[in-house]
Amino acid sequence: MAKFVRVIDTERCFGCRSCVAACAVENHFTPEAPWNVMMEYETGNYPNVARNFVTMNCMHCEHPSCKAVCDHIGVHAISKNEFGVVLVDYEKCIGCGYCDLTCPYGVPQLNGAKLEQLYPGAEKTPYEQMANLSPLHRKKAKTVEKCTFCWHKLEKAVSAGKVDQIGKLPEYTPTCDLVCPVNARIFGDIDDPTSTVSAYIAKKHATQLKKEFGTQPQVYYVLNGGDY
Amino acid sequence: MKTNLVSFGAAKKLLLISLVGSLAVLSSGTWAADKTKTPGKTAQSTSASTTQASQDTSFNLRKTAAAIREGKIDVGKEYSLDPEKGRFHRVHASVLGMNEEPVLDIKCGGCHSTESYPDDFLYLRKAKLPRMVGDIKVRAVRRQFCIGCHSGGSVSTVYYNPK
Numbered sequence: 001m002a003k004f005v006r007v008i009d010t011e012r013c014f015g016c017r018s019c020v021a022a023c024a025v026e027n028h029f030t031p032e033a034p035w036n037v038m039m040e041y042e043t044g045n046y047p048n049v050a051r052n053f054v055t056m057n058c059m060h061c062e063h064p065s066c067k068a069v070c071d072h073i074g075v076h077a078i079s080k081n082e083f084g085v086v087l088v089d090y091e092k093c094i095g096c097g098y099c100d101l102t103c104p105y106g107v108p109q110l111n112g113a114k115l116e117q118l119y120p121g122a123e124k125t126p127y128e129q130m131a132n133l134s135p136l137h138r139k140k141a142k143t144v145e146k147c148t149f150c151w152h153k154l155e156k157a158v159s160a161g162k163v164d165q166i167g168k169l170p171e172y173t174p175t176c177d178l179v180c181p182v183n184a185r186i187f188g189d190i191d192d193p194t195s196t197v198s199a200y201i202a203k204k205h206a207t208q209l210k211k212e213f214g215t216q217p218q219v220y221y222v223l224n225g226g227d228y
Numbered sequence: 229m230k231t232n233l234v235s236f237g238a239a240k241k242l243l244l245i246s247l248v249g250s251l252a253v254l255s256s257g258t259w260a261a262d263k264t265k266t267p268g269k270t271a272q273s274t275s276a277s278t279t280q281a282s283q284d285t286s287f288n289l290r291k292t293a294a295a296i297r298e299g300k301i302d303v304g305k306e307y308s309l310d311p312e313k314g315r316f317h318r319v320h321a322s323v324l325g326m327n328e329e330p331v332l333d334i335k336c337g338g339c340h341s342t343e344s345y346p347d348d349f350l351y352l353r354k355a356k357l358p359r360m361v362g363d364i365k366v367r368a369v370r371r372q373f374c375i376g377c378h379s380g381g382s383v384s385t386v387y388y389n390p391k
Contacts, residue, residue, distance in 0.1 A: 037355070041347035056352050065387040072385050073307050096307040098316065102378075102387045104371040106353030209350055213375060214389030 002163050002189040003084040004149060006177065007197055007206050008055060009222040012184035015040055015053035019176035019185060023057070026150065026175040028118050028127050030139070033109030035147040036176055043224075052224065055185075057176070058107045058147035059209070059217030060086045066099035066108055073098060077144075083158070084218055085149045091135040093143040100144060104213040108144040115141050127152070149187075150174035164189075167197065190218075290383045292323060311361065341367045 015038055023029070023036040036057040043050050064086050067078040077092035078099060088099075088108070099108040118125050130152055131138040137152055139145065150173075157163055157172035166172045167188035177187040188197035200206065206220035295301045301323055308314035311321075320339070345354050345368055358365040377384040380391035 032356070034352070034355070037352050039347055039350055043348070052348070054350055056350060063390050068387045068390075069385070075307075094307065096314075097309045098307065100353065101309070101316065101369070102371075102374070104388075106351040106368070109353065109356075210371075213371065214379070 001082055001191065002166070003191045003218070004154070004166060004187065005060075005084070005190040005197060005201075005218045005220060006149075006174070006185060006187045007200050007204075007220040007222065009184045009186075009200075009204065009206075010052060010054055011222055011224055012182045013053045013055065013180075014182065015051075016181060017055075018179045018181060019055055022175045022179040023147070025125075026127060027148070028125060028139075029109075029145055030111040030115060033111040033145045035109070035145065050224070054221070055176075056105065056107075057219070058086060058149075059105055059215070059219045060084055060147075060149060062216035062218060063214065065102040065104065065213070065215055069098045069102045083154065083163075085151050085154065086146075087136050087148055087151060088144050088146060089135050090138055090140040090143045093140070095142040095144065097144070104210045104215065105217075108146050111139070111141060111143060111145050113141050115139055150176075167195070289324075289377075293383045296323065339369045339373055341370055343367070 017038050020034075020036045020038055024034075027035055029035045036055060039052075039054045039056060041052050043052055060080075062084070064078065064080060067080060067086065070076060070078040073096070075092060075094055075096070077089045077094070078086065079089065080086045095110060097108075097110050100106075100110055118128065127137070134152075136148065153172055153174065154166055157166045157169075162169075162172065167177075167186075170178050174187055177185040186197045186200050188195040190198055190201070192198060200222075201220050204222040206222045208217045208220060210217075292301070296303055296319060303315045303318040303323060304313060306313050306315060309316050311317045321336070345351055345357070347354075349370075351368065354368070358367045360366070375388050376382070378387045379389040380386050
C-alpha cells in the first residue's frame with residue numbers, strides 16, 4: 001500500500017510563499033484559518049547570521065494526537081485513511097477545539113462563524129463546486145479545517161486506478177508542491193524505494209519536526225545542520 | 229457574562245504566579261521534594277520522602293482521573309474551551325489545580341505562556357495568539373507541558389508517544 005509523504009528542503013526554500021498562495025487558491029481556506037503558513041526567523045549571531053524559512057502545513061502524523069482526542073471524546077470526526085492522509089469530516093466536527101489543543105504543531109484551525117464565497121456574486125470556483133461531492137470538501141462554519149494533502153486530487157487518482165501517478169502528474173499532486181520555483185517540495189510514496197521522495201529523504205537526511213511527541217509526522221524537512 | 233469574564237480575568241491575574249516551570253518541575257519529582265523538604269534532613273531521608281510524596285501525587289492523580297471518568301467529579305458535559313463551562317478548563321484548572329485542595333499546582337501561568345512564541349518554535353496557530361479573554365491576553369500553551377501526563381503509560385488519556 002502506498003503511503004504519501006512530503007519532504008520540504010529548507011536549504012532550498014527562500015520564502016517566496018508561492019506554496020501558501022497556491023494553497024489559498026486551491027483550497028479556499030478561510031482567512032482566519034490558514035492551512036499553509038510560512039515561518040520566518042533568524043539564527044546565528046552577527047556577522048554570522050542566517051534567515052530561515054519553514055513552510056508548515058498538516059503533518060499527517062502516523063499517530064495523530066488530534067484523532068486520538070477526537071476519538072476519545074466520542075466525536076470520531078478525524079480519520080486517517082489507508083494512504084496516510086488525515087482528514088476532518090466537517091459534518092461530524094462539533095467545533096470543540098480539542099484537536100487544536102493537542103496538536104504539537106498547532107495545525108487544526110477553528111474557522112469563524114461565517115463562511116463566504118471566494119468571489120461573492122461570481123461563479124463558484126471548482127473547489128467550491130466540489131462541496132457537493134464529499135463531506136470532506138464541504139466547509140462548514142465553526143468547525144476545524146486543515147491541510148488535506150489536496151485529497152480531492154489524490155482521490156481522483158485512486159478512483160482512476162492511477163495511484164502510481166500521484167506525485168508525478170500535476171492533476172494528482174498537491175498544488176503547493178507543484179508551484180515551488182526551486183523544487184524545495186517533493187510529494188510521493190515513501191513505501192516505494194525508487195520514488196523521488198524516498199531517495200531525497202535518504203540522501204538529504206531529512207527529518208521530522210518535534211519528534212519528542214512521538215506522533216511520527218509524515219512531512220519531512222531537510223534542515224540546516226541535518227537531523228537532531 | 230462580561231462581569232464574569234472580568235472577574236475571571238482578575239482571578240487569572242492573581243493566579244499568574246506559578247509559571248512555566250511548574251509542570252516540568254513536577255514531572256521530575258522536585259515539586260514534591262520542595263513540599264516535603266525540611267532543613268537538617270539527610271539526603272537519604274529527603275530522597276525517601278520525595279519518593280513517597282511523588283507516589284502520593286501519582287496516586288491522587290490516578291484517583292482523580294478515575295473519578296472524572298466515572299462521573300463522580302462533575303466537570304460538565306460541554307466539550308469546549310470555555311474557561312467556565314467547558315470540560316477542558318474545568319478538568320485542568322478547577323479539578324486539578326484551582327480547588328481548595330489542588331492535586332497539582334496548576335495555575336493559568338503554569339500552562340499558558342507569558343511570553344510571545346518565538347518564530348522558530350514552528351507553531352502554525354501562532355498568528356491567532358494572543359487572544360483577549362476579558363482583559364487578559366491569553367497566550368498559547370507549549371505542548372511540551374502536555375507530554376508529561378499525556379504520553380504512553382501515564383494515568384491520563386494518551387495522545388503522545390503511544391506504546
